[in-house]
Amino acid sequence: MKVLITGATGLVGKAIVNVLLSKGVAVNYLTTSKKKIVASDLYNGFYWNPSKGEMDHSCFEGVTAIVNLAGATISNRWSRLYKKKIRSSRVNSLKTLYEGLEKIDVSQIQSFVSASAIGIYPSSSSNFYDEDEENIDQSFLGEVVQQWEQEADKFNEFNFNVAKIRIGIVLSTLGGALPKMARPIQNFVGAAFGSGDQWQSWIHVDDLAQLFVFVIENRLKGSFNAVAPNPVTNTKMTKELAKVLDRPLILPNIPKLVMRVILGEMSYLLFASHRVSSKRIEKKGFVFQYPNIGSALENLYLTKKEDGEPEETTLDKEFV
Numbered sequence: 229m230k231v232l233i234t235g236a237t238g239l240v241g242k243a244i245v246n247v248l249l250s251k252g253v254a255v256n257y258l259t260t261s262k263k264k265i266v267a268s269d270l271y272n273g274f275y276w277n278p279s280k281g282e283m284d285h286s287c288f289e290g291v292t293a294i295v296n297l298a299g300a301t302i303s304n305r306w307s308r309l310y311k312k313k314i315r316s317s318r319v320n321s322l323k324t325l326y327e328g329l330e331k332i333d334v335s336q337i338q339s340f341v342s343a344s345a346i347g348i349y350p351s352s353s354s355n356f357y358d359e360d361e362e363n364i365d366q367s368f369l370g371e372v373v374q375q376w377e378q379e380a381d382k383f384n385e386f387n388f389n390v391a392k393i394r395i396g397i398v399l400s401t402l403g404g405a406l407p408k409m410a411r412p413i414q415n416f417v418g419a420a421f422g423s424g425d426q427w428q429s430w431i432h433v434d435d436l437a438q439l440f441v442f443v444i445e446n447r448l449k450g451s452f453n454a455v456a457p458n459p460v461t462n463t464k465m466t467k468e469l470a471k472v473l474d475r476p477l478i479l480p481n482i483p484k485l486v487m488r489v490i491l492g493e494m495s496y497l498l499f500a501s502h503r504v505s506s507k508r509i510e511k512k513g514f515v516f517q518y519p520n521i522g523s524a525l526e527n528l529y530l531t532k533k534e535d536g537e538p539e540e541t542t543l544d545k546e547f548v
Contacts, residue, residue: 239400240297262275291337340383342376350365440454459504460521
């Protein structure tokens with residue numbers, strides 16, 4: 229098996245690459261930075277520029293599965309210009325891949341797995357969503373994910389399995405949302421947002437990487453929620469994080485209006501409520517190593533700290 233990955237140098241991509249390499253699986257990756265291209269026996273980089281529809285088609289040589297993670301982070305302020313970048317980066321990446329596959333013999337490719345996000349589901353404090361939900365969140369995020377998935381669905385025209393992985397909040401101390409959630413708590417100014425009752429469906433980065441590889445190895449198709457079995461409220465998340473960091477929570481909840489002033493439209497990410505089911509992937513045989521928020525945070529902050537690993541590095545993707 230050889231896997232081609234877009235977004236391989238991001239937070240999630242690096243984790244997936246590590247799992248594949250540990251299994252002796254060769255990885256090709258596409259990057260927009262020529263400085264990030266390396267060549268070795270199992271890990272080889274190739275240049276592409278999705279905004280111009282350009283790519284090195286030799287990246288497909290020997291590839292049996294493709295993982296698409298490409299897309300600009302949504303954690304930057306949503307100016308009109310940046311919203312356009314969020315949308316175009318996802319759409320153009322898939323279009324460039326599609327056009328590249330049209331030019332080669334795809335008979336050796338067995339699986340195409342594309343990242344998506346649980347932001348496609350309507351925000352709700354009471355609903356428990358599975359992959360059969362047809363309603364789309366009436367927000368910028370919902371529209372982006374819907375268009376993202378529509379582009380991924382076009383790959384069903386090829387004769388290989390197509391899967392969409394709807395990712396929740398990725399927990400990692402090496403980037404993403406968690407360090408930003410932890411920093412105020414570490415500085416004794418942590419607090420829940422709004423009522424704190426909004427649901428947060430999350431996943432440990434190690435489980436997420438294993439889930440992607442599981443989908444490839446089992447040649448699964450269709451949509452799958454990449455979330456741990458036990459979503460929590462924002463209040464619960466905040467309290468569990470404070471407990472692991474050994475910090476008190478002394479401030480009142482932060483009002484929605486305050487965050488709207490600070491973050492603008494992007495503050496929607498803090499108050500959207502998504503309680504999402506992991507049952508479909510579990511029924512396929514996937515087993516979560518970190519099904520509970522407490523054990524996940526302890527692994528990330530206590531176990532790895534004891535092992536001497538860095539607690540935080542440059543931020544990458546947040547809410548995929």
